[in-house]
Amino acid sequence: MQRRHLLLSLPALTLAGAASAHGPTRQKVTEKISINASADAVWARIRNFDALKDWHPAVAESPADKGNNEGSVRQLKLKGGGALTETLEAYDDTKKRYSYRAKDGGALPVTNYTSTISVAAEGSGSVVEWRGAFYRGYPNNDPPPDQNDEAAVKAVTGVYQAGLANLKKMAEAR
Amino acid sequence: MRRLLSCLPMAFACATAAAAPFAYITNQGSHDVSVIDLATQRVVATVPVGRSPAGVVASSAAGKVYVSNPDSKSISVIDMRTQAVVNTLPAGEGPVGIDASADGRWLLVADWYGQRLLAWDLHTPGRTPLVVPVGKAPAGVAAHDRLGVAFVAERDDDSVAVIDLATARVRSRVRVGTHPFALLHDAARQRIYALNVQSDDVSVVSVADLDNPRVVATLKVGKAPYGAALAAGGRLLYVTNQHDDTVSVIDADSWKPQRTLRGFGYPEGVAAFADQVYVVNWMDDNVSVLDAASGRALATIATGKNSRGFGAFIGAPLDVSPSPVR
Numbered sequence A: 001m002q003r004r005h006l007l008l009s010l011p012a013l014t015l016a017g018a019a020s021a022h023g024p025t026r027q028k029v030t031e032k033i034s035i036n037a038s039a040d041a042v043w044a045r046i047r048n049f050d051a052l053k054d055w056h057p058a059v060a061e062s063p064a065d066k067g068n069n070e071g072s073v074r075q076l077k078l079k080g081g082g083a084l085t086e087t088l089e090a091y092d093d094t095k096k097r098y099s100y101r102a103k104d105g106g107a108l109p110v111t112n113y114t115s116t117i118s119v120a121a122e123g124s125g126s127v128v129e130w131r132g133a134f135y136r137g138y139p140n141n142d143p144p145p146d147q148n149d150e151a152a153v154k155a156v157t158g159v160y161q162a163g164l165a166n167l168k169k170m171a172e173a174r
Numbered sequence B: 001m002r003r004l005l006s007c008l009p010m011a012f013a014c015a016t017a018a019a020a021p022f023a024y025i026t027n028q029g030s031h032d033v034s035v036i037d038l039a040t041q042r043v044v045a046t047v048p049v050g051r052s053p054a055g056v057v058a059s060s061a062a063g064k065v066y067v068s069n070p071d072s073k074s075i076s077v078i079d080m081r082t083q084a085v086v087n088t089l090p091a092g093e094g095p096v097g098i099d100a101s102a103d104g105r106w107l108l109v110a111d112w113y114g115q116r117l118l119a120w121d122l123h124t125p126g127r128t129p130l131v132v133p134v135g136k137a138p139a140g141v142a143a144h145d146r147l148g149v150a151f152v153a154e155r156d157d158d159s160v161a162v163i164d165l166a167t168a169r170v171r172s173r174v175r176v177g178t179h180p181f182a183l184l185h186d187a188a189r190q191r192i193y194a195l196n197v198q199s200d201d202v203s204v205v206s207v208a209d210l211d212n213p214r215v216v217a218t219l220k221v222g223k224a225p226y227g228a229a230l231a232a233g234g235r236l237l238y239v240t241n242q243h244d245d246t247v248s249v250i251d252a253d254s255w256k257p258q259r260t261l262r263g264f265g266y267p268e269g270v271a272a273f274a275d276q277v278y279v280v281n282w283m284d285d286n287v288s289v290l291d292a293a294s295g296r297a298l299a300t301i302a303t304g305k306n307s308r309g310f311g312a313f314i315g316a317p318l319d320v321s322p323s324p325v326r
Helices: A037-044 A049-055 A149-172 B002-015
Strands: A027-037 A059-061 A071-077 A083-093 A098-102 A109-123 A125-136 B021-026 B033-035 B042-048 B054-057 B064-069 B074-079 B086-090 B096-100 B106-111 B116-121 B130-133 B138-143 B149-154 B160-164 B169-175 B182-188 B192-198 B199-207 B214-220 B225-231 B236-241 B248-250 B257-262 B267-273 B276-281 B286-291 B297-301
Touching: A027 A149, A037 A049, A037 A109, A037 A125, A037 A149, A049 A071, A049 A149, A059 B276, A071 B192, A071 B214, A109 A149, A125 A149, B021 B054, B021 B064, B021 B267, B033 B169, B042 B086, B042 B276, B042 B297, B054 B096, B074 B096, B086 B236, B096 B130, B106 B138, B116 B138, B116 B149, B130 B169, B138 B192, B160 B182, B160 B297, B169 B214, B182 B225, B199 B225, B225 B276, B236 B267, B248 B267
Parallel strands: B096 B138, B138 B182, B225 B267
Antiparallel strands: A027 A125, A059 A071, A071 A083, A083 A098, A098 A109, A109 A125, B021 B033, B033 B042, B054 B064, B064 B074, B074 B086, B096 B106, B106 B116, B116 B130, B138 B149, B149 B160, B160 B169, B182 B192, B192 B199, B199 B214, B225 B236, B236 B248, B248 B257, B267 B276, B276 B286, B286 B297
16 A cells, blocks of 8 residues: 555555554654745634635545534545544634544544644744644554554655645735 | 652762752653753753653662663663663563662563563562563553552553562552553552543542552543652642643642643653652653742753653662762
8 A cells, every 4th residue: 555645645544453552652743834924814714623625735525513612523535535533622713723633543544643733923924833643553563664653754744744835825825 | 759759869968969860851753861960951961772762760779760662672771870871671562651669679661562561670680570461551650669569550441450569460450540541659648640641630549458449539630641740749749731732730638720831742751859840842852840839930951852751750879979970
């Protein structure tokens, strides 16, 4: 199962066995992008938990059952096939930030995945930070190459970079 | 904790010029340990260890620091006087939680994949460890202060096992919250605190009767509590909440929440020394220094990558020679 680049080509990945266990080494990814648009303007584009489809190029649908309330569950359908279920864990409109957790077994080779996206002012523009923490997809020792630590980091990095690049393009377009 | 409070002032008194206590922070992303001199609050050494070091215990009595390397299935042994690795022990399928008895005799390691506790008798070097089968995904471990007893968090069984080292058997077991990961032994109050990462609370377990451990309180904290330490002379319980980027401060006697501190980055390990608390920020690759009584942030110390500090990471050798460290 050769994974090439982020969600666009991610096949639906069924993770083996009881999803409660995970590998021993938590991984993290932090991606930032500076945008030549105000923090308010950028936040307006991403502030709704169900708006992911409007700005992430790999996401076809992203309905959320309780809007921006904590506990709201959004069901992502990806353009390349595959799905992700994510629950809103924290939402702060004044700090322009929200955090969510993905259910194990979605279209990313990760488990115990949590993520936070935030917007802050930077000079006359803004900076968006997207950071995630997760374990690899394979919970035991000696993972196959497509479910090891490197594969997990690569997949999440791809998701963040593609999303942020597109957000910048949209926000800076005139 | 108890042993730090009781032993370290002694270490100070006998060896002030040679060695202050050190904090040993495991860096899971850079495969090394940052050694912080608490007197100057600077990193004085970075010690390469095995792959993905997570657990750590600084045993003042042994003068050694033991680090669990889950990805190389080993324990690195660091000499506190030289800040260098002096030994490496093979350790099961995936060593995670680690602790040592206060007398420096027992080294206890949870083998996450092997579903067992490994216990080395350090008074007989070279001997293979005792092996005690335990429940699923053993994570945190804690040594009893005196009785040859160990406690193990059986994360995926939602329980804590009480283990007799003399017989290498589980003596009793208690059900706690959901997915207990870290454990802290409170010797003065004869309790174990089990930090339940999925139910977002702390089970306070009375272990006054080792055959009948029982939950006497459940303390609500933030999301994914991960590390705990007693501070301010044992009066305050500090708990890191990984997914809230906060630290809960709880009165250890009344169980009343005192405050919630903010501004951390996936805080994990926490330990206290004197009137300060040290919180390890996994996301930010640093350690926050707090005033124990007020919770006020005093300083930030940069560490290696993906810092964990899972365990009692502060110590100083008790038998320091007059020769300077390093």
